[in-house]
Amino acid sequence: MTSATDPAVDPAVDAQADVEPGGRRDGFSWRGLLLQPVLVLVALGAFAVWRATADLTDAEARPLAWSALLGSIVDHLELVAVSAVVVLVIGIPLGVLLTRGPFRRATPLVLGIANTGQAAPAIGLFVLLATWLGFGFRSAVVALVLYSVLPVLRNTMVGLQGVDARLVEAGRGMGMSALAVLLRVELPLAVPVMLSGVRTALVLLVGTATLATFIDGGGLGLLITTGINLNLDALLYSGALLVALLALAVDWVGRVVETVARPKGL
Template sequence: MSVSTENSSKTSKKKSSSRGGKGLWIQPLIVAVILVGYLIWLATANLSETERVTLAPSALWESTLEHLELTLVSALIVLVVGVPLGILLTRRPFQKASGVILVLANAGQSAPAVGLIVLLAFWQGFTFKAAVIALVLYTLLPILRNTIIGLEGVDRSLIEASRGMGMSSVATLWRVELPLASPVILNGVRTALVLLVGTAALAAFIGAGGLGVLIQTGMRLFLPSVLISGALLSSLLALLIDWLGRVIETFARPKGL
């Protein structure tokens, strides 16, 4: 009876993973269909001279690259800071400081994103650097919180068993704790990436570029087509980043979890 139950559970896991794998391709397909529809509209729409210049393929590509640069640089800094800090705050000497650090990270995300970006711009100048610092402060919380929650959720008996087998604390962290906590940590990474893509559009208000320039231009010049283009492309980029995060989350998860 136990053998048949084990076999059935393995079969159900395989079926669910295959369904999950197939489901992963729905989101990029939707993004591709919407993007093709937008490009067809852009090629056939009756646009004014200003709209044609603003929505020229080279201009759109440049804005998209700027948006990606803002997102990826900020994401790299958030990962380098958030995950090690989260690990550190779960170690015994630093656990008491976790509450204070989380409150500070929560304050960064609770502040209005536009206000945070503008305040940092007055401090650091209206530059790419100010936008990156603001984005890092705004999106640090999900990764930091999920790293702490994931590591604290690891069964203590497994940690004690690994230490009893002679593994060092560092080896236990790398071979037991982090693999078991990785689904929760990766979920925080995906959340932070989506937040970064959306918030990066606000960097245009301090001259840091990105797809937010289209939104700002459309609002200032009363050009709905430009405004909608900026919002649509930002949304499609967020969906694509979310999909990439889900792919990494699915395939980076340790087998058996």
Template sequence: MKTQAIVTNCVRILLFSLVAVFLYWTASEGMYVHLYESSGEFFRLLGEHVALVLVSSFVAVLVALPLAIFVTRPKFRRAEWITSNVANLAQTIPSLAVVALMIGILGIGFVPAVFALFIYSVLPIFRNAAAGFSSVNPDLIDAGRGMGMKPIDIFFKVEVPNAAYAIIGGLRTAIVLNVGTAAFAYFIGGGGLGLWIFTGIELYDNSYLISGAVPVTLLAIFFDYLLRGVERLLTPKGMRVSKKQAHLKTTATA
């Protein structure tokens, strides 16, 4: 375990060092010139990018979470297989193809871009939520019934806290994927930092490319760490410890 921790820390330090070197090199080459010369446009594009991610993720939660709850009820477990496969099918379509498909259905603009990102967000949220609710120990539910708890109390006081780790894990995955995929909204007039990224690619201008790509990367990291904090707050301590021990055992076995 100690050796594994040392190796993990060394790899982490190496990666952070490489990132620091990359950021220093790009800054010394003046590749962030557009961030301060066109700061107004940058914040407008950043706002559009964040709006694309948050709106599409919010809609995905509204659809995927109730669906996961529905298919994990004892009476409807047979529907889980069909629902999972439909969601898996949607995920196999390349993100750029989904964005292009929305042009023919909804036209161009913010709404088609949100819908395309929504399709890509549903699977990780649904799959993790369904796995989280399915993994709740039946003995805990029976204990709740034995204490005279109503079904609604069992759901919110037993099932939700124990499934929170998996649910937020799915949301983290969906949002981080969305931050990167939202760049493709540029192709259908959805806005976002993809405008600078693909302008840089089309013009062979690294300053545009880096000024768009690096903030997108930092935005994904920000959302990931933010949701890790939320995950830590909402997940019971015992559940966090057991998940961490299971992860360490799996890593050690691998």
């Protein structure tokens, strides 16, 4: 039921861990929050030192020039950002809608379809979309959105469903409109779970966006494929390392936001 190509932290895993709520958070405390960026910075520093001192062939040096690298990273982040915006715009309202009265019945069906769809390998999705919409950025974004909307959708729904029904009733009972209860009670209480879904989606996007290179979508994946195809190890490792660091950095930012945005009093 989880992701196919990218193994990013998935709410499915979180859901299993929910057997003991808080277990994850305990294991990943502030110490963990500090460790992660240090790890990323050290690795980045090591990379910079290697890049500055390494003896590279011309074919390797050109894509590994700082400006070229920066361009690849920006391309990659562009894929991630555009897809993420679309994912949020689709996933959150849809998740809210599917937890409202009449649509609630459709919830298991939608989740079932979405879960089955998640078993599809991302690379297959990319190629199929390319045959349909052609190569390029647009197809890549569509594939990425299809692929990463589920965690946001699911966590929005799980988060909202997890709000104590008595609190909703208390809100309605004191005369708050359905919209007011949603905005002032349900969504704030669902924020931790929803944000965890957003972080999952972002990490998933960073990883999956490496595959965009197969359909000319650009990004850091290009370094990896070029490295493999042309047997240029320096490119391959640079690409792989930078993607991994980027994913870890995005994950860390997500965790920080989760910790900060967690409503007080919970």
